[in-house]
Amino acid sequence: MTSTIRNFVSRTSYGMAVVCCLFIFVFPAKAETIIDEWPKVEIPPTPELKKVTVDPKTTVLLVMGFVRDSCNAQRRPRCAATIPAVANFWPVRVHVACS
Secondary structure (H helix, E strand, O other), X not given: OHHHHHHHHHHHHHHHHHHHHHHHHHOOOOOOOHHHHHHHOOOOOOOOOOOOOOOOOOOOOOOXXXXXXXXXXXXXXXXXXXXXXXXXXXXXXXXXXXO
C-alpha cells in the first residue's frame, strides 16, 4: 500500500512539473513596465460636480494633513491658503486626534 501511494505521489509530482513548465513556456510573462504602458492609459472623464447637503448630527468631517512642519507658507503655500476656508467648516464641537 505504501508503494502505491509513493507511485501516485511521484506521478502527480511529475505531472504538476510538466504543467508548470508548459505554462512558463506557453504563457510567458509580459516584459513591459509601467513606463512602457503609460501612453496607453485612458484617463476617465471628469466627474460632474453636484451640490450636497450635510447633516452635521450624522456626518463626520475629517481634516487631515495640516501639519505645521509641512503645511506652511514657505513649504506649501497652497496648503496654507486653504486653512481659513477649512476652518469655516469646523462646528462648535471639535475633537482633535493626534498621531
